[in-house]
Amino acid sequence: MTIPLPRRAFLGATLAAPALSRAQGGARLLVVGGGFGGATAASYARREYPWLDVTLVEQRTRYITCPYSNRVLAGDLGLADITHGYEGLRARGVRAIHDRAILHDPVARSVRLRGGEILSYDRLILSPGIALRHDAIEGYDEAAEERMPHAWIAADGAQIALLRRQLEAMPDGGVVGLVIPANPYRCPPGPYERISLIASYLSRHKPRSKILALDAKDAFSKQALFQDAWRALYPGMIEWVSATDDGRVVRVDPGAMVLETEFGTRHRVDVANVIPPQSAASVAADAGLADRTGWVPVNPQTLESRIAPGIHVVGDAMFPGPMPKSGFLANSEGKAAVAAAAALLRGEAPPEPIFVNTCYSHVGPDYAISVANVFRADAGSGSFKEVPGSGGTSPRGDLPEQRRLEARHADGWYASMARDIFGWQ
Numbered sequence: 001m002t003i004p005l006p007r008r009a010f011l012g013a014t015l016a017a018p019a020l021s022r023a024q025g026g027a028r029l030l031v032v033g034g035g036f037g038g039a040t041a042a043s044y045a046r047r048e049y050p051w052l053d054v055t056l057v058e059q060r061t062r063y064i065t066c067p068y069s070n071r072v073l074a075g076d077l078g079l080a081d082i083t084h085g086y087e088g089l090r091a092r093g094v095r096a097i098h099d100r101a102i103l104h105d106p107v108a109r110s111v112r113l114r115g116g117e118i119l120s121y122d123r124l125i126l127s128p129g130i131a132l133r134h135d136a137i138e139g140y141d142e143a144a145e146e147r148m149p150h151a152w153i154a155a156d157g158a159q160i161a162l163l164r165r166q167l168e169a170m171p172d173g174g175v176v177g178l179v180i181p182a183n184p185y186r187c188p189p190g191p192y193e194r195i196s197l198i199a200s201y202l203s204r205h206k207p208r209s210k211i212l213a214l215d216a217k218d219a220f221s222k223q224a225l226f227q228d229a230w231r232a233l234y235p236g237m238i239e240w241v242s243a244t245d246d247g248r249v250v251r252v253d254p255g256a257m258v259l260e261t262e263f264g265t266r267h268r269v270d271v272a273n274v275i276p277p278q279s280a281a282s283v284a285a286d287a288g289l290a291d292r293t294g295w296v297p298v299n300p301q302t303l304e305s306r307i308a309p310g311i312h313v314v315g316d317a318m319f320p321g322p323m324p325k326s327g328f329l330a331n332s333e334g335k336a337a338v339a340a341a342a343a344l345l346r347g348e349a350p351p352e353p354i355f356v357n358t359c360y361s362h363v364g365p366d367y368a369i370s371v372a373n374v375f376r377a378d379a380g381s382g383s384f385k386e387v388p389g390s391g392g393t394s395p396r397g398d399l400p401e402q403r404r405l406e407a408r409h410a411d412g413w414y415a416s417m418a419r420d421i422f423g424w425q
């Protein structure tokens with residue numbers, strides 16, 4: 001199918017003009033990264049704009065979600081429960097290619113695959129996720145991950161499985177150390193959900209054990225709710241150390257299983273989960289899309305890169321201002337980027353985007369808490385802003401029925417998100 005393209009499309013995409021006048025097929029939307037942001041974008045592009053010719057490049061054949069991976073660590077679920085394939089996207093008409101992409105020529109609007117193929121596009125949506133900064137904590141290099149897993153990028157699931165095995169092998173009475181980074185990082189409440197669910201496992205199977213959480217900040221998401229729950233469900237098991245109280249870890253020794261703080265305190269632990277500082281994934285950084293923050297600056301209206309026109313960047317890789325780096329937001333951003341790209345390809349004004357987020361955290365199998373927000377583009381600051389009064393957190397207090405219901409809502413959120421992104425109906 002050929003779509004009529006008004007002249008403004010050519011103004012917004014000068015070098016792509018020859019591609020848009022192709023005699024066959026629609027405009028070419030290329031999506032790199034098949035996780036929360038990218039798979040959403042590819043799926044929605046086919047569903048909402050059937051005139052788009054959509055190709056998705058994802059390096060893995062199966063996608064394991066970080067959401068609910070903490071429940072795998074607790075032994076409540078297996079890796080198979082959080083693994084998804086790309087059959088649903090193919091059924092929707094997405095051409096899915098499993099290879100690693102390199103943005104070798106953003107000006108000529110083409111991407112090279114590791115296998116050698118060159119893919120040209122009219123608009124690119126990039127959602128490659130994060131990279132771990134191995135320069136941030138002395139001693140925490142790639143080899144150290146095998147002894148002190150991060151389990152913060154799910155990839156093939158090996159890091160999650162390793163941490164789970166270490167927890168199972170640890171003796172009752174052992175110490176699990178967590179190293180938690182400063183903001184911004186993927187999933188602000190994630191480390192505290194992880195502390196909670198490791199405590200859930202330990203309290204059932206190794207009740208004399210302890211968790212030592214060493215944090216590079218002084219406050220965290222849903223803090224009062226988490227700490228209330230820890231006191232109620234896991235009394236005496238969890239010690240959280242703020243940055244001010246010498247919680248910032250600057251060095252690790254994987255051989256000796258030691259975590260060392262900035263004031264020189266050395267903590268010997270039995271299991272170490274080191275979540276290092278992060279930046280945009282290498283495919284974005286290598287193409288020069290990230291700025292000095294390590295993240296990709298975008299126009300909040302269109303999510304288009306401020307550095308490379310024609311490339312919309314969504315999900316954890318982009319600099320989100322006040323928005324958290326969450327899967328729900330990546331899903332919301334993926335839809336907004338498709339709407340903007342489709343409008344620009346047709347020479348229309350992009351619609352006003354709305355970004356929604358609800359982040360559930362399990363504290364136990366039948367106990368969950370949540371935070372919700374809505375954000376909009378803010379022309380004044382050139383960033384994003386939270387809509388006043390749009391969200392909030394679960395109420396505090398002894399509310400077992402509310403916590404139980406939120407745990408079921410969380411399960412419903414996960415199932416509907418998986419269906420929305422990877423399903424076909």
Ligand SMILES: Cc1cc2nc3c(=O)[nH]c(=O)nc-3n(C[C@H](O)[C@H](O)[C@H](O)COP(=O)(O)OP(=O)(O)OC[C@H]3O[C@@H](n4cnc5c(N)ncnc54)[C@H](O)[C@@H]3O)c2cc1C
Pocket residue numbers: 032033034035036037038057058059060063065066067068069070099100101102127128129130151152153186187190194281283314315316317325326327328329330358359360361
């Ligand atoms: C423990 C934990 C719990 C979490 N829980 C929640 C939760 O409850 N709710 C929530 O909303 N969020 C949660 N998150 C956050 C959520 O996982 C991320 O925000 C989300 O995955 C971001 O989506 P993304 O598309 O940016 O990146 P990803 O989901 O990481 O997807 C990126 C994809 O790009 C691919 N890729 C990268 N580079 C290339 C390349 N060069 N070529 C081809 N493919 C490439 C990768 O293989 C990957 O599949 C959690 C995170 C963690 C760590």
